Amino acid sequence: EEGFSFSDHSHRRFNPLAGSWVLCSPHRAKRPWLGQVEDAPREQRPAHDPTCFLCPGNRRATGATNDHYTSTYVFPNDYAAVHAEQPDCSTDSLAVVAGENASSALFRVESARGQCSVVCFSPRHDLTLPELGLGEICRVIRTWQGIYAELSAKPSIAYIQIFENKGAAMGCSNPHPHGQVWALSVVPSEPAKEIESLKAYRQARISTNPSACMLCAYVSAEEDNAAAGEQSSRLVLQNKSFMALVPFWATWPFETMIVAKSHVASIADLCESQIADLAEVVQGLTCRYDNLFQCSFPYSMGLHQAPTTTHPDAACCHLHMHFYPPLLRSATVRKFLVGFEMMAEPQRDLTAEQAASRLRAQSSTHYKL
C-alpha cells in the first residue's frame, strides 16, 4: 500500500504571509490544453523605436517629451490612478450614490490620493531586465531607493508600491523595459494583510524573541531544506544577501519570491554590496525564467517592504519581491486563475518543488546570448 505523496495527491498549502490557502493538484499537470494560446512575444525589436512613448527623446500620448536619457528615467504616469490633490469625500457626496443608506456598514468608502510614476529601466527599447548588465540593474535598484526615500518623506503618502508588468499576457501595453510606482495615502489590502501576519508572528514569540520574524525563520528553514536534498528544495538561487525560491505556498505555476537573508525593512536600508547582491539575484532569476520556455517570460513583479520608512510597523517588515508569472507549459500555454479559483480558492497543478527544480536546472546564461 502506497502512502501520501506530495507529487501525486491533492492537498492544500497555507500561505502564512497572505493568510490564505492554495489547492494543489499535482496529477493535473497531465491535462491536455485545447484553449486560448498566447501570442509568442515578438523577439526582434529595434534599440530605439520612434513610435514608443517610453524611448528617449520621444513624444508621449499626452504631449510631453521624454529627455534624451541614457540610464534610468522616471516621469509621472500620464494616466495616474490617484492624484495628489482632490476634494475630500464627505457624507454628502456619498449620499449621491448610496442615498439614505450612506451611513450603513454596507456602503463604506474612503478617499484615495497619491501619485503614480513610470520608471524606465534603460534607454534601450530592445532589452529586458535579464538582458541588462549588473551595473544597470544596480542603477534600477538605486532609482527605486531614491523614489522610495523621496515619497517616504511626504506626510501625505502612506504606502509605496514598486512593481513591473512584463509582457502582453500580463496587461503590459509597451515592451520597453519599465516598471511603475503607485504611492497612496492609504495602505492597500495585500500589504496590510502581510503586515498583520508579520506582526502576529512576532507577537506570538515576543517573550522569548522580541525580533522574531516570519520571513527570517522561513529563509533559514528553506536553507536547511535545500541542503537536505532535491526533494525538499524550493531554492532557485542565492548569494550572501538574497535568496530566490518558489515559496512552499506558491499559487502561480512558476511563482517565486526574492527575499533578503537578513532582516532588512526596505530597499532604503540596502548598502552597496546588498544592492549588487540583489541585482545578481534579479538577473539570475529572470534569466532562468526566459530560458525555461526560450521566450521573454511574462510576469507581474513587485516589492513588499515597509509601507514607508516611517510607518509605525516598519521594523516588523522584511523586504521581499514577488514574481507572479502566468506561463504553465510553454511560451504560449498559460495557467488561468478563473472559475474555481475566483469563486473558491487558487489552484495549481505542478508542485512548488517541481517548479523550483525546473528553474534550478536552467542555465544562468541567457538563451539569446
Next chain:
Amino acid sequence: EEGFSFSDHSHRRFNPLAGSWVLCSPHRAKRPWLGQVEDAPREQRPAHDPTCFLCPGNRRATGATNDHYTSTYVFPNDYAAVHAEQPDCSTDSLAVVAGENASSALFRVESARGQCSVVCFSPRHDLTLPELGLGEICRVIRTWQGIYAELSAKPSIAYIQIFENKGAAMGCSNPHPHGQVWALSVVPSEPAKEIESLKAYRQARISTNPSACMLCAYVSAEEDNAAAGEQSSRLVLQNKSFMALVPFWATWPFETMIVAKSHVASIADLCESQIADLAEVVQGLTCRYDNLFQCSFPYSMGLHQAPTTTHPDAACCHLHMHFYPPLLRSATVRKFLVGFEMMAEPQRDLTAEQAASRLRAQSSTHYKL
C-alpha cells in the same frame, strides 16, 4: 469650488462580503489602450461539432463516450483536481518536502479530497446560456439542485462549488455551453471568508434581530437606491425573487451579482416559481452582457450559498451568484488585474454606477435574434 464626485475622484470602496477593499479611479477610463487585444470569439459554430468532446455521442479525450443526451448532461471531469480516494497526508509525508521544519507554522498542509463534474447546459454546441430558452435554463438550475442535493448527502463532502468559465479569455477550452462542479472535503478560502462576514454581521445584531442578514439588508438598500434615481442605482434587472446588480464594491468592470431577494440558504430551497425567476434573471443579465459589446461576453460565474445543506452555518448563508467578466471597453479590450492589483489592491476604472447604467440600457432581446 467643486466638491468630491464619485465619478471623477479616486476612492476606495469596501467589500463587506469578502472583507477587502477596491481602489476606484473613474477618470482613468480615458486611458488609451495599446496592449494585448483578445481574439473576438468566432460566432459561427455548428449545432453539433464532431471534434467537440462535450457534444452528444462524441468520444472524450480519455476514451469515454458521451450519451446521446437531449437536455442537460453531467459526467465526471476527466482531469479532476480532487479525487474521492487517496492516502492520508501524514507528518511523515510532509517531512519529505519540509524536512525537519515539517512541524513549523510555516509549512501547513492538509489533504484535499472530493470530486469534479462537468455539466453540459445543452446538447447544442452553438448556443450559450443567454441563447437558451427559459425552460432550458430552468433545467440547468434543476440539474444544479440535483447535484447539490446528492453531494450534500455525502459525509466526505464539505463544500460544493458550481461555476462556469465562459470564453477563451477566461481560460475556457471549449465553447460548448457547460459549467463545472468541484466538490471538496474542505470549505475553500473565498466562501469561508464570506461565511465569516455573514456570521459577524448577524452576531453584531443578534440581540435585536436574530435573523439579521447582510445580503437581505443589502438587497433592500439597493431597492431604495434604485428607486431614488439613476445616480444611485446599481440595479440591472429584477423580478419577484431575484435581483441582478453591480455591487457597490465591484472589482471587474462589469462585475455583477444575482442575489435572492428573500433569505434563501441554497438552490436546494428554491421552489418552482423561484427557479423560473432565477432563470429569467440569468437570461436577462447574460443577454445584456452579450449586447453590451455585441459579442459572446466572456466571464467566470459561480454560485455562493450554504457549503452543503447540512453545514452548521447553512442558515446564515444567502444564495447569490457572482459574474466576473474581464471586458472593459470592447469585445477585444479587457481589464488586466495585474501588477498593482496583485501586489497591493484591485483597481477599477469606471464606477459601479456607470457600469450598471450601461447594462440597464441594453436590450433584453439578444443581438443575434
